[in-house]
Each structure stands twice: as C-alpha cells, then as structure tokens.
Amino acid sequence: MDSLALQFKKELNKKETEREKNLEKGRKNFRAFCNLHKPDFYKPERSYQDELCNTLQAAYEKKIVNEKTGKPIKYLIINLPPGFGKSYTLANFANWCYGQNVKNKIITISYNETIATEFARTTRDMIQEEDDPEAGSYTTRDFFPNVKVKYGDASVMKWSLEGSYVSYLASSFNGTVTGLRGHIIIIDDPIKDDKEAVNDTVKEGHWNFLKNTLSSRALPGALWIIVLTRWATDDLAGRLLEKYPNKCHVLELAALDIDGPEGISVCEDLYPTEDLQDKRETLSEEIWGANYMQKPVDKKGSLYGEFKTYDVIDTDKFERVINYTDTADEGADLLCSISGGQIGRYGYVTDVYCTDEHMEVTEPEMARRLQIAGVRECLIESNNGGRGFARNVIRHLKKLRCYKCSVTWFYQSKNKRTRIITNASNVMDQIIMPDDWKKRWPEFAQHIKKYQRKGKNSHDDPEDALTGFVEVINGDVKGKKKARIGKKRRLGL
Numbered sequence: 001m002d003s004l005a006l007q008f009k010k011e012l013n014k015k016e017t018e019r020e021k022n023l024e025k026g027r028k029n030f031r032a033f034c035n036l037h038k039p040d041f042y043k044p045e046r047s048y049q050d051e052l053c054n055t056l057q058a059a060y061e062k063k064i065v066n067e068k069t070g071k072p073i074k075y076l077i078i079n080l081p082p083g084f085g086k087s088y089t090l091a092n093f094a095n096w097c098y099g100q101n102v103k104n105k106i107i108t109i110s111y112n113e114t115i116a117t118e119f120a121r122t123t124r125d126m127i128q129e130e131d132d133p134e135a136g137s138y139t140t141r142d143f144f145p146n147v148k149v150k151y152g153d154a155s156v157m158k159w160s161l162e163g164s165y166v167s168y169l170a171s172s173f174n175g176t177v178t179g180l181r182g183h184i185i186i187i188d189d190p191i192k193d194d195k196e197a198v199n200d201t202v203k204e205g206h207w208n209f210l211k212n213t214l215s216s217r218a219l220p221g222a223l224w225i226i227v228l229t230r231w232a233t234d235d236l237a238g239r240l241l242e243k244y245p246n247k248c249h250v251l252e253l254a255a256l257d258i259d260g261p262e263g264i265s266v267c268e269d270l271y272p273t274e275d276l277q278d279k280r281e282t283l284s285e286e287i288w289g290a291n292y293m294q295k296p297v298d299k300k301g302s303l304y305g306e307f308k309t310y311d312v313i314d315t316d317k318f319e320r321v322i323n324y325t326d327t328a329d330e331g332a333d334l335l336c337s338i339s340g341g342q343i344g345r346y347g348y349v350t351d352v353y354c355t356d357e358h359m360e361v362t363e364p365e366m367a368r369r370l371q372i373a374g375v376r377e378c379l380i381e382s383n384n385g386g387r388g389f390a391r392n393v394i395r396h397l398k399k400l401r402c403y404k405c406s407v408t409w410f411y412q413s414k415n416k417r418t419r420i421i422t423n424a425s426n427v428m429d430q431i432i433m434p435d436d437w438k439k440r441w442p443e444f445a446q447h448i449k450k451y452q453r454k455g456k457n458s459h460d461d462p463e464d465a466l467t468g469f470v471e472v473i474n475g476d477v478k479g480k481k482k483a484r485i486g487k488k489r490r491l492g493l
Helices: 003-028 030-037 048-060 086-100 113-128 200-217 236-243 273-282 285-293 359-373 383-399 416-422 424-430 442-450 461-473
Strands: 075-079 106-110 149-154 158-161 168-172 182-188 218-227 248-252 308-310 320-326 335-343 346-355 377-381 406-410 431-434 481-483
Touching: 003 030, 030 048, 030 086, 048 075, 048 086, 048 218, 048 248, 075 236, 086 106, 086 113, 086 182, 086 218, 106 113, 106 200, 113 149, 113 158, 113 168, 182 200, 200 218, 200 236, 218 236, 236 248, 273 285, 320 359, 320 461, 335 359, 335 461, 346 359, 346 442, 346 461, 359 383, 377 383, 377 461, 383 406, 416 424, 416 461, 424 431, 424 461, 431 461, 442 461
Parallel strands: 075 218, 075 248, 106 168, 106 182, 182 218, 308 431, 320 377, 346 431, 377 406
Antiparallel strands: 149 158, 158 168, 320 335, 335 346, 406 481
C-alpha cells in the first residue's frame, strides 16, 4: 500500500473514531446530542441552551430533587421567550428519550390540533431522517440504531416504535388522549394570547383537563413538562406551583437580563440587544412583559402584592375578635366573610368563608363559623338583603347557644371600588394571613391575586370584605342596628 493510500486510511480511521466518540457522547448527554444532531440551531455560544438541555436531562434521570421532601420533582415548568426553540428542543428531547429506552411512551398536548400535528410530525420525522455520510451529519438513527418507527403504524398523531406498542400520542385540549398511558407528558403553550390569559373559562378548562383527563393517562413516576408563556398567574404553571409547590421545578429565563432601559440580551447570537429593545418599544407593556420577561399580564396591574403571614398565633393575645361580611348582592355575587383577631393595629385572619351557595346554606354555616372563630363583633353589610341575612344569622346563633357574639348590620353608602383602591395600602400593611392561607381558601386567594387596579374585574366581594375588615380595625365603619343575643327574652348583640 502506497503512502498516499495509507495516509488516507489513517485519516478515515481517525474520522470514524472521532465520529464514534461523538455518537457515544450524544447517547449519554442530551446537550451533546442536540449540538451534533442539529448544529445549525444548537451552538456553544447559545449558553441558555446548556441550562435548558441539562435541566431536561436531569429531570428525566430523576436528579432534580426537592430540598424539603428529598424526592424527585414531578412537574418541570419551562418559561422561555418566543424563538428560543422550546418546542423544537422538546421534539429532540423525545427522540433522545426513546434512545434511552425504546419502551418510553410520550404524550404531547398543544394549544390546538394544528400545532399538535406539527409537533408530532417534527418528532416522527427526526426519527425517520436518512443518513448522509458525505455531509458528516448525525441523525437520530446514527445515535440510536434501534429507534425505528414501526412500518404501518406511523400516522402523524399516533405512532409506534419497533419493539413497542403505541409510543407517541399527540392531541389538544379539545382532543382525546385515550389509547396510551405516558412516562413523559408534555404540555406546550396552552394559552394563545393575552385575551385567553384573562378568560377564566379557558384557564379552568385547561386545569380540569389536566386534573380529570390527562392525569389518568400518566404512568407511575411520570415526568410532566409544561412549557408556556406566563400570561397569567392562574395559568397551569401558577396552579401547579400553588397546589404542588414541593413537586415543581421552574426553569425561567427573561430575554433581557436586566429589566431596565440598559437591559442586555441573554443571547446576543439569537436575539441581539438592539433587536429586543426595538421589540420592547413596539409591543405593549403587557405583551412585552409576558412574552419576553415572564411577567404575567394580571400580575403587572394587580392591586395586592404578597401578604404578611404568621405560622402560629396566641389567640389569648387578641384584643378583639372581629368579623366583616359582604353578602351576595346579586345572583352572580359571592358571600365573603372574614374573621380574625386584632392586636394593636394589625388584624390576624383566622377564617374566610367565600361562597356562591344559597342563603339557606350560608346562614347556618355563617353562624357555625362565627362560633368556632370565637367572634365577638360581627359587622354585616345590609345592602340588598343583608339585613335579613344578619337577622337569620342571629337566629342560628341562638340555636347554637352562642350568646357572646354581637351581630351588627349597616348600610354601606360609599362606592365599593373607591373603598377597595384607597384602602389597599392599609390592607397590605395591617392584614396578616396564616402561612397556608392560599391552600385553606383557594377561591378567595385566586380572587385576591387576580384583582386589577385598572380595568374590569369579574368580582370584588373578597376585596370588599378585606377592605371592610381593615376598616373595622381602624374604626372607619360602625353598625347602626344591633341586638344582643340573650339566653331568654333579652334581645341584642
């Protein structure tokens, strides 16, 4: 063999050895897999991809553990700006997971059928890519020769791999997920835009679908990956974080690393700072905040921030035990009643009753709660039936032999919204909630969190009750009618 042929063979062997090393690296490391598989998009200078890829792999390998429980997380929530390749990376991730175990089963849920179809097709087509030895490229088949789509079972939305039965199912929130249980469940951008972000019906539909439909398709130990723009605080991510804080891990990245006029892009190669600043000037503040800075639209204009909280409280130190109740004025309104103790200028909330039940349910329940909370002063708005409600509560208190509670009704003549806005700072300063108040009273918490300083709000009854509670503490409101509950014929509260 002449020297030229020998040199050529050495070079060929070197390339083959290097290629095999790269393939082995990609099999073990998802970031390396992406770099080699799709080098046009995955680049070393795009450092955010390191965190995204490494987090996905760590979640799959159960290496992301909650500090409090010591258990692997169940829900991985990913919040990245548009154009950062979230969906594309998840399609690659599905390929890599099949390479780890061809028996893996994956369910993906998208906003609608069109997007679900595109997501499914991208994932399937990556597996079916043909080798191109001359180009020196790497396909899924190069890394994982045993990962092959089963012939005759390769429809776009539902397909199988050789050696497995039904490996992949794509659907939407209006579609079906029957016929497959998943080891990995991916939800990709469930909310379309800012209009849906404030549509409670849409968000409630997403949550019910996750709880009642999708959860039944999850295999034990399944990994859930929720990728979304944080349009609203009560979206799927917000609800999961509130309900299962110890089971969630969040990967969040804003497009600008400083939220100010001098902000710098987190990835100049993908989005130059100048381009992002142009977008910031063009887009509305709400759209920019949600899409590029991971700031929910409703959080930007919310009236209340984070409440002060307490762990335990010595009720013997209460100077007064008070209650303020806003009755349901109309059919769609809520009854909201807040009880708690006053120490100095601070009110420690001990009970919240927020409901849309009828009066025959709320009147005896209200009396029961007043007795349990040890309330001594109860103030009830008498507007639109509140006076009758108060008298019936008194009647039920007598049945319970609760003679120490003073129930007062009064007519609220001040504008409700004006009272709520002007007292917001006092509420945040003086009201102290139990540390688990969001779990104790979830409906109340949702209303308080979503209430907007500007614009229209669906309800204001919880906010009105909070305002009234702090007004009682500050002596800004007093009842005009009252009666003491006597053991015999003595009237009054």
